[in-house]
Amino acid sequence: GAVVSQHPSWVICKSGTSVKIECRSLDFQATTMFWYRQFPKQSLMLMATSNEGSKATYEQGVEKDKFLINHASLTLSTLTVTSAHPEDSSFYICSALTGGGYEQYFGPGTRLTVT
Amino acid sequence: QKEVEQNSGPLSVPEGAIASLNCTYSDRGSQSFFWYRQYSGKSPELIMSIYSNGDKEDGRFTAQLNKASQYVSLLIRDSQPSDSATYLCAVNILSNTGKLIFGQGTTLQVKP
DSSP states (O other): OOOEEEEOSEEEEOTTOOEEEEEEESSSOOSEEEEEEEOTTSOOEEEEEEETTSOOEEOTTOOTTTEEEEEEETTEEEEEEOSOOGGGOEEEEEEEEOTTSSOEEEOOOEEEEEO | OOOEEEOOOOEEEETTSOEEEEEEESOTTOOEEEEEEEOTTSOOEEEEEEOSSEEEEETTEEEEEETTTTEEEEEESSOOGGGOEEEEEEEEEETTTTEEEEOOOEEEEEEO
């Protein structure tokens, strides 16, 4: 149980374009999901908390107009990187909080390369 | 500032030995504690959660929590080369948000 999927697993896009990443909880409902970014050899950096049916809460320093988050259902959250630049190239990982509210399960991640 | 500290390593142990991974945290209000394993290029995988003082065992893994000392550890018995990975300690400080604070991770190398 507690399986989280992400799509796509990797994407290459041109500078200035937008990219949407989907995060799905496959066998449980998740009222809360999280979006992280990880640069090589660094730890996870929390970008935002996504709550179903409400606006996402962004961490300090994360541009909410650049990283658009939508959590329209109990099993799906999306992250859209708008007007992507090469410095946005990173490993983006989502996680979902189980119903008990304590354990986070991670998706497999999406590797974004902006050329 | 709420922090979770881990020794970055690498921690090198021979195959079959016990690997001991340590983590300290600064917020006494922390409620829940987790260990994640992350292989290179992959996302983190939850391997242990612990909520109360003492030991919790699951197969070759034992998590230990001491809230008075603000210390949580992970023991891996009979270490295997496949255990070679980065181990992330995570602490939940605000239980109603589910938000986790992660340590920098400890890299474990198990040598055959």
